[in-house]
Amino acid sequence: MYISKKEIEVRYAETDQMGIVYHANYLIWMELGRTALIQEMGFSYADMEKDGIISPVIDIAVSYKKSLHYGETAIVYTWVEAYNGFKTTYGYEIKTPDNETALTGTSSHICVKKENFKPIQFRKYYPEWHKAYEEAKK
Template sequence: MREERWVETEVKVRYAETDAQRVVYHGSYVVWFEVGRTEYCEAAGYPYPRMEAEGAQIVVVDLSARFRRPARYGDVVRVATRLAAIRSRGCTFSYRVLLPDGRIAVEGETVHV
């Protein structure tokens, strides 16, 4: 199964998420992926508290990111998230971090079991 719907979440780049050149530190994107995933699950009607109450968890076992262009301090970026694949024992989410002008800053994926 593959979901074509993207859920977008706005994130304003905070100073703490950047390096000395005010460019977003690569580790910040991992946090934004989680923000996007949480919002996706909420929009799909299956928020994390419900998952946990039902004994379900989606543990990250693999993560990848491709950095295309920098996001900078003060930018308002959009984290677009979709469910790329669902299997009997896991799922995969895809992410795009979009700059204010709509260009892709980062593309990524997380695999869960």
């Protein structure tokens, strides 16, 4: 299983009045982790979108374990949790600088044509990407 690692410095704007990261910002960090994973594997969401294909989130689940604070560094680990040629589920673990788990989660995605949101079979449109996901999944 391939796991991507992305470090993110917690910015002041991402925190609440207590200096704790606002919960929705973890979802943004999950997206950053997912994008980093895809880039490390040699692919690009931007290139896929140029082809008229987008990848909406169809399900997301998170479990908050420990708060991160302004000035700390979040470490986002991302991997392909499950993949069947149509739907991809990514796994995430966000760690504190002390290597404690701040969040665990998953997000599931399908690919659709941008003009009509009609689902596509990912394995047929992107066979090289499909092969990489088959090799990288948990």
